[in-house]
Amino acid sequence: MIKATKNELYKIFHKKFIYLVLIITVVFTILFGVLDVLSNEDDSYDNNINMSKHSMEILETNGLATSSDYAYQKSLVEMYTLLKDRNIDPKSPEAYYIQNTLFSYINQYNLLLVENDIKELIDNAKIEMDKSIKRLDNFDWKELVQERINEEQNQKCTDQNCEEIKKETIRVLEYRINHDIPFTNTNASSYIEEYISLYSQYINVKDSNDELLNYNDLYEKKQLERQISEMQYMLDHEIYTSSFTDANTGNKMIDEFSYPNVMIAIVVIVLSATVVSEEFSKGTIKQLLVKPFSRNKIIISKMLAVLITSIAFTFAFNIISTVIQGIFEGDLITIFGNDIVYNFNTKKCIEISYIMESLIAFIYALPMIILLGIFVFALSTITTNAPFALGMGFGAYLSESVFQLLIRRASLISYAPTLNYNLSPYMFGGINSIKELYLSKAIAVDLVSFVVLFILIIIVFNKKDIKNQ
C-alpha cells in the first residue's frame, strides 16, 4: 500500500498543475501586498492640510462658504496646522488630545463664525478654544484622565447597569494612570476604549437567563462573554493586541487555516476529479490494473495520495501566503507569539501559540478538505467524467453559502454535509451562529457522509469493467 501510494504521489508531483497554482498564489499575494502599500494614503499633516484646503476651495466656488461642511474643513486645516507647527508626534497623547477634545472646540468656534452667530456666543467659544490650546503648553495627560474620572464619579445613576458601567469605566481610567497608558492613537489606547464600549453592551445581557433567550441573542451573548473575557485577560496581563483591535499576521494565519481558501478548494477538487478519471481517459488504468495489486489497494492508494497532497498543499499555501503578508505588513514575527483564546466551556482564557492554534484550526477544518475531496473522488470514480466531477465539486463548495440562506426555510438542509464539514466554529467549545448547526450533528453528518462515499467508491471501482475503446 505504501508503495502504491508513493507511486500515486510520484505521478501527482510530476504534473505541472500544483506548481502552477502555487506560483499563481505567490504572484497574487505579492500583487495584493504591493497594491495595499500603494493604496496607503499619505497621512502626513501637510497632505491633510492640502486636502482640506482643496475642499474649502470647492465649497467656496459653489457658494457654500457659510455651510457647516466649510466650518469643518476649516477646523481641520487649523487643527493640522497646529499639529504641524508644534511638530507633534501623531502617536503622542498631545496629538490625540488635539484631534479629539481640542478639535471639537475649534469646530464649534468655526461653526458659529461661518454662520455669523451672536457675538457673545462666538466670543465664549473662542475663550473655550484658547483655554484648550493653552493646556498644550503645560500638557499633562494624567490630569485630563483624572478630570474624566471626576466627571464619571459625579455622574448620577438610576439603575444597577449604569452603576456597573460607571465603576468599570473608572477602573479602566485608573488603570490608564497606573499602567501609563494615555489616550493616544495607538493600539493599547484604542483597545481600552473598545473594551469599555463592549462592556456596556455586555452588562445589558450579562444577567439574562440563557434558557429564555432566543438563539441569536444567546449567540451574541456568548460572543460578548468571549470578547469581554479575552479583553479582561489582556488588561490583567498587560497585553494590548487582539483580533478585535488589529488583525496581525498571526491572526491572519489562524484564519487561513480555519477556512480552506478557494485556491485550496481548487487544488483538492481538481486533484480528486482527475486522479482516477484521467487514468481511464488516457487508458493507463489498464496498465495499473494488471499489476499484482488488488483493486482495493489501487483505489485506496489513490485516495491517500490525494489526501496527502491536499494537506501538503494546504500547508504550503497557507505558509507561503502568511509569510508574504507578514513581510508586507512588517509583523511576520507575530506568528511566533501567543494568542489569547477563550474557552467557551470553562469560560476562561488561555494563552496558546499562534502556530499551535493554527494546527488546531487546521484539524477542525480537515473534514472539509477530506469530504470535499472524497465527494469529487467518488463522482469521478463512478462516472470517470472529470468535467462533471469538477462541476459538482465546485457546486458543492459554493453550496455552503446558498444552504445557509435556505436553512431558515427548510431545517432539513441543516444535514447538508457542506454546512457541517468545517468544524472551526466549534473550536474551544464555540457554537455556530445558526441554531440548527452544532458540533455533534456535524461530526455525525461528516462520518456518515465519509463512510457512505468510501464504501461507494470501493464497490464501484471493484465492479468496474474497463470498456473497450
Added chain:
Amino acid sequence: MSKVLEVKNLNKYFGKKQVLHDVSFDLEEGEILGFIGPNGAGKTTTIKLILGLQSISKGEVFINGYNVKKDFSKAIASVGAIVESPDLYMYLTGRQNLKLMSSYYKGITKEDIDRVIKLVGLEHRIDDKVSKYSLGMRQRLGIAASLLHKPKLLILDEPTNGLDPEGIKEMRELLKNLAKKKIAILISSHNLSELESFITTACVIQNGKVISTSSVKKLKQKSTTTFKIDLNTTKGIDKVLNDNYEIIDEDSIELYVEKEEITKYIKKLIDNKYDIYQVVKEELSLEEAFIQMTGGNKID
C-alpha cells in the same frame, strides 16, 4: 511443456447481449499464439477477461495454474500486457515510466530497466518525455514496460497497429527471440498476414466464437498447394484438367493440387502435347489456408 495460460469456456454478457461464447484455448511456454479475428470479433474482450480488466460472466482463466478470479495478484504477477494501445504516462519520460512500473514488482533492479531499454532499442530517447515519442516508439516502450518483471506470459493486443513495415519486422524479431526464452506470447491481430511468419499456433475468433485453433505447421500441411505453370498455350486445356485450375493468361495457369500429385498432372499435360517451360510452387498464405479450412469465410 507446461501450460502457462488456460482459457476455459469463457462467456461474457454485456447486459443481455452475449459477446463471447465458450471461448477456450491453451498456451504453453515458448508458444506464440496468434489470436485472429475481424474487428469486433471479441479479441480485446477476451484479453480483458484474461487480465481481470472485465468481469467474467462464466468460465475460468488460469495463468500459471492460478485462477484469475480467485488468485488475481498471484496470477497476474507473471503477466506482461499491452491492451489496445501502450498505456504510458505522457508527462513522464520513458525511463520515469519504466521506473514507476517497476516499483509495482519486487526486485526489479536498475540493470533490469537498462536491459529492457536495450532490448527494444530505445537507449537514445529514453530520457525524453513520452509525449514526444512516435507511436512506434511508444509501442516499443510499452513492450519494454511489460517485460520488466520477466513475465512468463506476454499478452499483446494489436501490437502492430500504427507500425510501419520496418517496425513490424523489428517487433517480429523481438517476439521470436522472446519465445526462444520460453516466454509464452498471446498476440492478437485482425491482420493474419502480419503474424503468419512467426506464430506457432493460430486461433481464429469470429462473432465471439472460436472457429478453429491449430498449429500453423499442420494447417499448412493439410491444405492443397498452388503451382504456377508456364506453357506454350492454354488452348483446350479444359479438356485435359478438371476444375482445380485457373487460367492466368494465354500461356500460364495456376494449379491447385496436393504436393504429391504434381508429377501426375505434369505427365498428363506432356502426354497431351503441351510444352512446359516452368513449374513454380507458390507459398500458400495462412489466410488462404484458413479460407480453405473454414469453407470460404473471409477473416477480415
